[in-house]
Amino acid sequence: AQSVAQPEDQVNVAEGNPLTVKCTYSVSGNPYLFWYVQYPNRGLQFLLKYITGDNLVKGSYGFEAEFNKSQTSFHLKKPSALVSDSALYFCAVRDGSTDSWGKLQFGAGTQVVVTP
């Protein structure tokens, strides 16, 4: 079985400050990890993914994420937040098992609020 947790319902950060959105996961076998962002009344936009290789993954709009196998975490980061980064962020996981074939398991989402 696969699961993902986003421990913070909301993250507040001032514009220009570093932004971190936390994600931990549980899978059997190797995880495929994804981050998506959702703006109001919109679908999800893909930001980045980790499949294998370098633990630091760079994605769209200046975002990056660090895969930590020992802590089963995949935190999303941005060095300098913008007001336009205010949105709902989802972490998602999928393992290689047949049961989860094609199925993304999403976290509950973290609302990011960036204040000017």
Place this chain on the structure above:
Amino acid sequence: EAGVTQSPTHLIKTRGQQATLRCSPISGHTSVYWYQQALGLGLQFLLWYDEGEERNRGNFPPRFSGRQFPNYSSELNVNALELEDSALYLCASSLAGTRTTNSYEQYFGPGTRLTVT
């Protein structure tokens, strides 16, 4: 490049009726996925279609069904609508997924807002 498109944007139905939602994937994508985003329940996987076949299904009753057409577009049908079916239904597409190549990211459409009264 055109993204995933969904229609209609909004759909209002009465309890007991049937709803049909449509999705067109990104050109070149053969896999289509459906998710339900309901208040308080988050994003839940519904169905996955690839090459016209249903490949996987989430924990939803049989009244949720769908199909994929030869041009890879897809329909989601919800029969005997219940009030709790009110949600945003998101369609996503990706390159073909296989047992050993399951790493492709899914690209989402804007969704269909279904309201059941």
